[in-house]
Amino acid sequence: MSMSVPVVGNFRQVPEVAQAGCRITERPENDLTDYAQLLDVIDVGICAVDRTLCIRSWNAFMAAHSGYGSREVIGRPLFELFPELPQDWLKERFDRVFDLGVPSFTSWEQRRYLFSFPHNCPINGGVESMQQDTRLLPIKDELGRVVQVLVCLFDVTDAVLLHHRLAETIQVLEEERQEQQQLIARLAETQEQLIQSEKLAAIGQLAAGVAHEINNPVGFVMSNFRSLEHYVEGAFTLIELFDRHIDVLPAEARAQVARLKQDMDYEFVANDVRALVAESRDGLERVKRIVSDLRDFSRVGETDWQWANVHACLDSTLNVVMNEIKYKAKVVKAxxxxxxxxxxxxxxxxxxxxxxxxxxxSIRERGTITLRTRTEDDHVCIEIEDTGAGMTPEVMKRIFDPFYTTKPVGKGTGLGLSVTQSIIGRHQGSISVASTPGLGTTFTLQLPQRHTTAM
Ligand SMILES: Nc1ncnc2c1ncn2[C@@H]1O[C@H](COP(=O)(O)OP(=O)(O)OP(=O)(O)O)[C@@H](O)[C@H]1O
Ligand SMILES: [Mg+2]
Structure with a gap:
């Protein structure tokens, strides 16, 4: 029987190759190549099976890797010799090639190997069996009927090892890329934090400037006011004395004075002036205190270690933020x-x-903020407790992260607690938090009484 596979050129039939299962037609007159020998030389496994799936040809590659010479296998059923082959799957493939007459291809990625051949240069890469790409080619007779199927087995173990190594390298590169991205994100965060602290410093300076400017006029207004108070008291004393001796005046003058007093509602004015003076004095005192707290505040950048009274710090801070607090909470100092x-x-x-x-x-409508202080060994403890909304454990886990905020855009920067934590860290103290959603939150600070190492 003569067979055919697509071959380019003018070939003459060569019987031994025909037997080996390749499509053989004719060979050019001057071409002395022995095709059967060629099949044994190439580094590809060649095996042909007929319709009954008995082996019809077997090249040296197959012999070397399977341990069976061609004499032992020719004419014998493929699946009997190689029970490890995926029978159902392969049969279906053979059937398709026999029936449709078109080639079929399987790569190692779909099925790592068909024939379980040991890899003849086992390398560390963890591949023990030869990895194979397989091609099934139809061998047709002169009438175009598929009479055999040629199995071409390509040893791709080295490529697979390379592929694995490449995949590992890509994995390492990907991990490095992710690390770099995290680093870039952290850098961006730090940069933002720097910008924020620069902004705070700039605002602090501005506040210091404004506080200083206000301080002078407030100073002389206070001093003038004290004189004014004194003068007003003098004027009232004078008027009272005058009232006591009013009877000595002629009747017409007394009537004029009475009219004037009535027109200006003297009784009311006399009482109100004293109240106005007292209120204004109070207001001025407050302005003075706020200006002085603001000046203290604008020195947040100062890093001098000093002996200070924690209660004084708490009180002056309360003054500064009272405006924010007073409509929401009663402040209890313990x-x-x-x-x-x-x-x-x-x-x-x-x-x-x-x-x-x-x-x-955190307080929605009205609540209480309690400030508690106490001494514990060589530490002082400061507790700030609120009856606000509290936090879920998920929120609590993240509150010290820079830029973490649950507040609406524009309301919170999410830096308050991260700055707080780093300041407490610089003081070698600790900060802890306990919170119950719906009930409130308590932040507890512990600060050593004495600063030991310079930070
Ligand atoms: N007393 C508290 N009660 C409930 N939640 C709180 C309390 N303190 C902090 N949190 C939660 O922690 C988050 C982070 O607080 P942080 O002070 O760092 O930022 P912020 O207040 O959102 O913004 P910023 O302080 O920069 O204006 C808040 O958004 C809030 O969800
Ligand atoms: Mg905050």
Missing amino acids: YGDLPEIECMPFQLNQVFLNLLVNAAQ
Whole structure:
């Protein structure tokens, strides 16, 4: 029987190759190549099976890797010799090639190998069996009927090993890329934080400038006001004396005075002037206190270690934020006996400010903020407790992360607690939080009384 596979050129039939199952027609006159020998030389496994799936040809590659010479296999059923072959799957493939007459291809990625051949240069890469790409080609007779199927087995183990190594390298590169991205994100965060702290410093300076400018006029208004108070009291004393001796005046003059007093509602004015003076004096005192707290505050950048009274820090911070708090919460002070501590007071002010503003913001309508202080061994403890909305455990896990905020855009930057934590860290203290959703939150600060190492 003569057979055919697509071959380019003018070939003459060569019987031994025909037997080996290749399509053989004719060979050019001057071409002396022995095709059967060629099949044994190439580095591809060649095996042909007929309709009964008995082996019809078997090249040296197959013999070398299977351990069966061609004499032992020719004419014998493929699946009997190689029970490890995926019979159902392969039969279906053979049937398709026999029936349709078109080639079929399987890569190692779909099925790592058909024939279980050991890889003859086993390398560390963890591949023990030869990895194979397989091609099934129809061998047709002169009438175009598929009489055999040629199985071409390509050893792709080295390529697979390379592929694995490449995949590992890509994996390492991907991990590095992710690390780099995290680094870039962290850099961006740090940069934003720097910008924020620069902004805070700039605002601080501005506040200091404004506070200074206000301080002077407030100073002389206060001093003038004291004189004014004195003059007003003098004027009233004079009027009272005059009233006591009014009878000595002629009747017409007394009537004029009475008219004038009536027109200007003298009784009311006399009482109101004193009230106005007292209120204004109170207001001026408050302006003076706020200006002085603001000046303290604008020194948040100062990092001098000083002995300071924590209660004084808490009180001056309360003054600054009272406006934010007073409509929301009653402030209860439960101060214990505290010694002075060595700290950076202006930075502690910033801590108290963040905690107090957070507490006030957590209260929806009205609530209470309680400030408790006590001494524990060589530490002082400061508790800031609110009756606000509280936090879920998920929120609590993230509150110290820079830029983490649950507040609407424009309301919170999410930096308050991360700045707080770093200031407490600089003081070698600790900050802890306990919270119950719906009930409220307590932040507890512990600060050593004495600063030990320079940070
Ligand atoms: N007392 C509190 N009660 C309930 N939630 C709080 C309290 N304090 C902080 N949080 C939660 O922690 C988050 C982070 O607080 P943080 O002070 O760092 O940022 P912020 O208040 O959102 O913004 P910023 O302080 O920068 O204006 C808040 O958005 C809030 O969800
Ligand atoms: Mg805050």
